[in-house]
Amino acid sequence: MAVKLNKVPVREQEPLVRAKNFDEVCLGYNKEEAMEEATRCLGCKKPKCVEGCPVSINIPGFIKEVKEGNFEEAYHVISMSSALPAVCGRVCPQESQCEGVCVLGIKGEPESIGKLERFVADWARQNGIKPKPATEKKDKKIAVIGSGPAGLTCAGDLARMGYQVKIFEALHEAGGVLVYGIPEFRLPKKEVVAAEIENVKALGVEIETNVIIGKSITIDELIEEEGYDAVFIGSGAGLPKFMGIPGEQANGVFSANEYLTRNNLMKGFREDYDTPIFRGKKVAVIGGGNVAMDAARTALRLGAQTYIVYRRSEKELPARVEEVHHAMEEGIDFHLLRNPKEILVDENGWVRGLKVIKMELGEPDESGRRRPIEVPGSEYEIEVDTVIMALGTSPNPLISSTTKGLDTNRWKCIVADESNGQTSKAGVFAGGDAVTGAATVILAMGAGKAAAKGIDEYLNK
Numbered sequence: 443m444a445v446k447l448n449k450v451p452v453r454e455q456e457p458l459v460r461a462k463n464f465d466e467v468c469l470g471y472n473k474e475e476a477m478e479e480a481t482r483c484l485g486c487k488k489p490k491c492v493e494g495c496p497v498s499i500n501i502p503g504f505i506k507e508v509k510e511g512n513f514e515e516a517y518h519v520i521s522m523s524s525a526l527p528a529v530c531g532r533v534c535p536q537e538s539q540c541e542g543v544c545v546l547g548i549k550g551e552p553e554s555i556g557k558l559e560r561f562v563a564d565w566a567r568q569n570g571i572k573p574k575p576a577t578e579k580k581d582k583k584i585a586v587i588g589s590g591p592a593g594l595t596c597a598g599d600l601a602r603m604g605y606q607v608k609i610f611e612a613l614h615e616a617g618g619v620l621v622y623g624i625p626e627f628r629l630p631k632k633e634v635v636a637a638e639i640e641n642v643k644a645l646g647v648e649i650e651t652n653v654i655i656g657k658s659i660t661i662d663e664l665i666e667e668e669g670y671d672a673v674f675i676g677s678g679a680g681l682p683k684f685m686g687i688p689g690e691q692a693n694g695v696f697s698a699n700e701y702l703t704r705n706n707l708m709k710g711f712r713e714d715y716d717t718p719i720f721r722g723k724k725v726a727v728i729g730g731g732n733v734a735m736d737a738a739r740t741a742l743r744l745g746a747q748t749y750i751v752y753r754r755s756e757k758e759l760p761a762r763v764e765e766v767h768h769a770m771e772e773g774i775d776f777h778l779l780r781n782p783k784e785i786l787v788d789e790n791g792w793v794r795g796l797k798v799i800k801m802e803l804g805e806p807d808e809s810g811r812r813r814p815i816e817v818p819g820s821e822y823e824i825e826v827d828t829v830i831m832a833l834g835t836s837p838n839p840l841i842s843s844t845t846k847g848l849d850t851n852r853w854k855c856i857v858a859d860e861s862n863g864q865t866s867k868a869g870v871f872a873g874g875d876a877v878t879g880a881a882t883v884i885l886a887m888g889a890g891k892a893a894a895k896g897i898d899e900y901l902n903k
């Protein structure tokens with residue numbers, strides 16, 4: 443039988459309906475759709491998709507189980523490699539990883555691996571299936587700092603090996619960017635994120651919230667006074683960057699982190715919550731990554747006319763293709779090849795506009811992308827009352843500045859060996875955005891996995 447060239451389409455909320463609500467945009471596959479899509483997989487002997495997956499999920503293995511309707515088995519295959527499949531199925535940039543190298547993509551569309559992963563994880567949750575905990579316990583204890591994808595993965599893997607693991611989280615809720623950054627309409631918090639965190643806890647991991655390592659207690663104290671045998675730092679990169687242009691101190695200028703945290707974690711968008719959020723009428727979001735798309739689509743849902751201002755062209759937008767497509771469908775206005783020069787401020791100190799300059803693309807720079815160059819004399823103004831900066835983030839220096847012998851690089855990222863997470867300090871490991879700077883969920887999970895293996899080797903030396 444000939445293989446179908448196209449993916450089974452996935453159901454989504456209509457653009458004009460979803461632009462006014464915070465419910466999930468993508469509705470996912472049902473059983474029949476998932477089984478039909480699974481029949482497209484060729485079950486390659488040397489599967490390229492697995493090579494493209496940073497945590498090496500046995501992709502043909504789980505898809506075969508889906509094809510045969512064995513969804514529980516499919517879940518156990520995935521959970522051997524991933525602690526957060528319902529999250530990854532929703533937010534991973536599959537087009538540049540597993541699906542980007544799937545052989546079906548040569549002649550037609552690649553296998554819809556992300557949507558199948560999501561289906562399996564959702565089915566398992568709805569049917570009460572949990573990952574299997576370790577049968578033998580070890581007497582060594584490990585502290586994990588931060589409960590984002592890096593920390594959760596490292597903790598989950600160590601617990602599976604039988605170690606006693608405790609996560610320390612600064613915020614009042616666990617999940618890192620998954621709870622405070624990525625909006626509800628892409629990643630439901632209660633149904634998906636909280637449920638996957640419960641699965642990590644079911645492996646035996648303890649989570650203590652409201653503990654800021656470096657303030658409440660230091661890493662040296664965890665080791666010397668609390669008796670932890672090893673520490674993993676997965677504290678992310680939560681410090682926002684600004685442009686340093688005139689007007690950035692005005693009322694109505696936000697970092698995307700603050701704006702999204704007020705909405706996602708503090709539920710500013712809900713009438714039944716007290717957290718204030720400034721609902722601008724005309725909002726400019728500066729940047730072109732996932733964070734920029736999330737901030738813009740949040741502002742749109744809060745009722746604003748919304749613009750994205752990005753200095754390169756559509757081809758260079760670093761956001762996931764699906765997010766850009768959804769943002770455009772929902773009516774966000776893209777001002778591409780434009781760069782802000784100044785935020786214009788009224789007599790009361792509030793934003794009244796944004797002065798931008800047109801850009802053109804020159805030769806590729808060190809990132810491999812064509813360098814944007816200003817077009818002289820092409821400045822013009824856009825009328826806005828809110829500006830959201832989504833220009834990237836760097837690690838908070840609190841942990842590195844309070845831990846003796848922990849080396850960082852010039853971007854304040856912790857220096858750690860990619861293969862096992864080992865830092866410059868014995869017994870202290872690190873991974874995720876705290877090491878790489880802002881990256882992706884799956885890379886953070888891959889780093890958490892590598893560090894769990896590294897910690898196990900260190901403790902068995």
Ligand SMILES: Cc1cc2nc3c(=O)[nH]c(=O)nc-3n(C[C@H](O)[C@H](O)[C@H](O)COP(=O)(O)OP(=O)(O)OC[C@H]3O[C@@H](n4cnc5c(N)ncnc54)[C@H](O)[C@@H]3O)c2cc1C
Nearest residue numbers: 588590591592612618619623655678874875881882883886
């Ligand atoms: C808005 C937004 C959208 C994104 N969209 C995507 C996407 O679609 N796909 C994708 O793959 N990636 C996306 N990313 C990137 C991805 O979320 C991150 O790369 C990933 O979450 C990094 O994981 P982490 O565990 O290293 O850090 P984080 O998720 O940042 O978690 C770190 C945790 O450590 C805690 N912490 C920090 N300091 C301390 C301390 N001193 N003591 C105790 N706890 C501490 C923090 O509170 C936080 O909970 C997005 C990021 C943002 C901000």
Ligand code: SF4
Nearest residue numbers: 483484486491544545
């Ligand atoms: S590369 Fe594509 S077709 Fe081959 S096993 Fe992976 S998902 Fe299936």
